[in-house]
Amino acid sequence: MSKLLIEGVSRTFAGVGGGRPVRALQPVDLAVAANDFITILGPSGCGKSTLLRIVAGLEAPSTGRVLLDGKAVTRPGPDRGMVFQSYTLFPWLTVAENIGFGLREQGRPERERKEIVASYVDLVGLKGFENHWPKQLSGGMQQRTAIARALANDPEILLLDEPFGALDNQTRGLMQELLLGIWERRKKTVLFVTHDIEEAIFMASRVIVMTARPGRIKSDVPVDLPHPRHYTLKTSPEFSALKAQLTEDIRVEAMRTAQV
Amino acid sequence: MLRPLHPVAPGTRTVLGIAFFVLFVAFWAWITLGGHVSRIFLADPLSMLKDGWRLLVEDHFWLDILITIWRVFGGFVLASIVAVPIGIAMGAWKPVEAFLEPFVSFARYLPASAFIPLLILWAGIGEFEKLLVIFVGSVFQIILIVAVKVGATRRDLVEAAYTLGATDNGIVKRVIMPANAPEIAETLRLVLGWAWTYVIVAELIGSSSGIGYMIINSQSRLATGQIIFGIIVIGLIGLLSDFAFKALNRWLFPWSLA
Numbered sequence: 001m002s003k004l005l006i007e008g009v010s011r012t013f014a015g016v017g018g019g020r021p022v023r024a025l026q027p028v029d030l031a032v033a034a035n036d037f038i039t040i041l042g043p044s045g046c047g048k049s050t051l052l053r054i055v056a057g058l059e060a061p062s063t064g065r066v067l068l069d070g071k072a073v074t075r076p077g078p079d080r081g082m083v084f085q086s087y088t089l090f091p092w093l094t095v096a097e098n099i100g101f102g103l104r105e106q107g108r109p110e111r112e113r114k115e116i117v118a119s120y121v122d123l124v125g126l127k128g129f130e131n132h133w134p135k136q137l138s139g140g141m142q143q144r145t146a147i148a149r150a151l152a153n154d155p156e157i158l159l160l161d162e163p164f165g166a167l168d169n170q171t172r173g174l175m176q177e178l179l180l181g182i183w184e185r186r187k188k189t190v191l192f193v194t195h196d197i198e199e200a201i202f203m204a205s206r207v208i209v210m211t212a213r214p215g216r217i218k219s220d221v222p223v224d225l226p227h228p229r230h231y232t233l234k235t236s237p238e239f240s241a242l243k244a245q246l247t248e249d250i251r252v253e254a255m256r257t258a259q260v
Numbered sequence: 261m262l263r264p265l266h267p268v269a270p271g272t273r274t275v276l277g278i279a280f281f282v283l284f285v286a287f288w289a290w291i292t293l294g295g296h297v298s299r300i301f302l303a304d305p306l307s308m309l310k311d312g313w314r315l316l317v318e319d320h321f322w323l324d325i326l327i328t329i330w331r332v333f334g335g336f337v338l339a340s341i342v343a344v345p346i347g348i349a350m351g352a353w354k355p356v357e358a359f360l361e362p363f364v365s366f367a368r369y370l371p372a373s374a375f376i377p378l379l380i381l382w383a384g385i386g387e388f389e390k391l392l393v394i395f396v397g398s399v400f401q402i403i404l405i406v407a408v409k410v411g412a413t414r415r416d417l418v419e420a421a422y423t424l425g426a427t428d429n430g431i432v433k434r435v436i437m438p439a440n441a442p443e444i445a446e447t448l449r450l451v452l453g454w455a456w457t458y459v460i461v462a463e464l465i466g467s468s469s470g471i472g473y474m475i476i477n478s479q480s481r482l483a484t485g486q487i488i489f490g491i492i493v494i495g496l497i498g499l500l501s502d503f504a505f506k507a508l509n510r511w512l513f514p515w516s517l518a
Contacts, residue, residue, distance in 0.1 A: 058419050078425030088420040092438040092515045102424035105434070133515040146420075153424060 003189045004055070004157055005031040008064030011050050019093075024050050027064060028218035030208065036188045037180075039200040041246065042210030047191045051215070052161050054083050055191060068156060071117070075148055081150030085162040087142045089134035095145050096121065096130040102153040123182060133182040140171040147179060157189040173231060178204055184228050190260040197246050201225075202234060209249050212256040219249055261363055278478030300490040303485030311485035312493075321474060323494060328459055328470040331387070334456045335394025342395075343402035348440075350403065351410025352432050364403050366458045385466040393462035394455050402451050409443045410436060449505040456498050 011025040025047035032038055042048045053059045055066050057076040066073040068080065076082075081102075089098050094214040100117045108116075121130055124144040134142055145162055150158060160179075180203055183190060194200050200207050207221045225238060233239055268276070285305055291297050292304035303311065315321035350357040350364075375396050376389075383389040413436050421435045464470025471490050478486040510517060 056423055058422065066485040076419070076422035080423060082420070084416055084420060086416050087515075088414075088416045090417060090421075091434070092437070092441070092513070101421070101426075101434075105421075105424060105426045105430050135515065149424065159423075 002031040003034040003065040003069065004030075004191070006030040006032075006051070006064070007067065009051065009054055009061040009066060010063045011047065011054065011059065012062045023214040026214045027219055028215075030183050030217065032189060032191065034189055037183055037190045037192065037203060037205045038208060039192045039194055039206075039249060040202040040210060041194060041197065041200040042215060043212055043250060043257045044195060045257060046210045046253070047213060047215030048210050049161050052056040052082075052159050052191060052193050055157075056080050056159050057239065058082075062183070070196045076092045078106060078153040079156045080159055081153055081157070082154035082159045083146045083150050083161065083163040087139065087146070087166075089137075089142055089145055091150070094131050094133060095126055095137070097134075098134065098145055098247070099148045099152050101149060103118070106153075116152055120152045124148045124178065124223050125152070132187075138168050138171075140175055143167065143175060144178065151182070151188075155188075157191060160190070160192045162194055163192075165194075165196075177229075179203070179233060180229055191258065197243055198234060198249060201239060201242050201246065202229065207246065209246065218253065221246065275404050275506060300482055301484065302503050303483075303488060308361055308485040308488045308492075311483065312489035315474070315486060315489060324470050324474050325497070328463065328472070328494075329497065330388045330457050330460070331470065332394060332452070332459045334387075335391040335459070336398060336448075336452055338391060339395045339398035339402060339451075341453075343399045344444060345446075347403045347406025348410050348432075348437065350407035351413070351440075352436055355406060357411070360403075361407070364400050368400040368404055369399075370396075376462060376465050380466050385468075388468075390459070390462045391465070394458045397458035398451050398455050401454065402447060405447045405451075406440075406444055409447065413439050442509060443515040445505075445509045445512065449502065449509070452501060452505065456494060460494065461464075495497075 005081065006028055008027040008029060009025065010023070010027045012173060013022045013024055016020045028051060030038075040048045040051065050059065053119050054061045055068075057073050057080065074084065089095075090101065093101065099120050100113045103113045103116060117130075121127055122146060126141065126144060126148070127142065129137065134145070137145065143259070147160075147163070163179075164175045167175060182188075192200075192203055194203075201223055204223045207223060208217055209219045209221065211218045221242070223242065225233060225236075292299070292302055293306075299307075308394065312321075341430055346360070350360055353413060367408035371394055376393055379389050379392045379396070383392055388502040409518050418435055420432055459470070460475070464476045467473045471494055475487050475490045478484070478490070
């Protein structure tokens, strides 16, 4: 059975000031197997973030439904951890308190919380920064904390909305390896939205390519590159072949968006 | 050379800041001691200090200062206790906002000083009436500013908290309130400054103590030195309480400045 089922999910936004309603997402069907790492690749504004937010329960679909372990998603919950593109650490909490936020909301005892937080601080390499305020951290460290915060709840699925989009290229490469390393060791079902082709291939066991707005699934490309993956993989011939194929796919869509 | 937006060195900043005070007092001394304005209308700096000293030593003016401070803080604390929770409720829950916002917006423009005759009828000319003037002057302002700040809580933080399993109640208590605490404290600091204006007005009418009473009393005796001394005392206390408030905020919310 699939871990996550997206059935005919579409989204239409009401027109602004009596204008025509805007369709952001055409009906999408997608089945995600347990412990799969899926990347959703598409040009800006194709509705890929909207799709992710619907899975998170932050937005309601106009049609269709989302099932996680057979149960319909109606609102956000700790079984679907989310990492946002913007820095969403709580600025009034330290790194450790941020990571423990979800556990605290669920009323887990303090001793247990401390242990879990310590293990995730370790996992994302933030030892020594537990008592720092988010403002004192670099962008990469903030997103590592955000990943640890989402994982500390031990969610059924991890949702990431262009989590490394605001980072510089070098940091982004390191973060990709870090997240992939965690996935290789701990196995989690992951839905990862990006517009970066290289990132989409490097991280994924399956790349879902979306069309320009209103988005729908254009192609579904399995990535059979071996694990554990190392950054040198990005220069291998197999990787380049996939990249060439996806670049072609996405270029057509990008041109439709830009209308050139 | 003056270059636009170019920062000034800290030492120079202090010197320039003090220089204006020196120039100001020098000008004041020149027009008064030099005989350019009549002593009846404006006391010179030296007699102002002499009058002030006499007020403090002989007339127990420090008691008036204390009573004025008590009135400002009493009225201000009362207003804060009532207004902050209402403001948070309005910002967090839109039906509450829809219910109260029109009235509060209207009440905000009612001048506190115009209420004084009415408040005297209701509460007499005792301490309670003085506190009420400050309360009426501050409470609607605090409610509205707090409601606006809370309403502008970062949505992405709220969403993040929901995906971490927070309940609606948890969002208000552990996201909306801490996220806005520094801004609310800053609002209170601002309104405390306005409360100083209201207290003097309250003391000008139907009062027998306080800095404002001393000022109105001095007017009938043409004691301009005392009036100016009273005004300067108000300015100094305002400045001090502002510093204290700022220091308190820095200590309470280290994360917002780190």
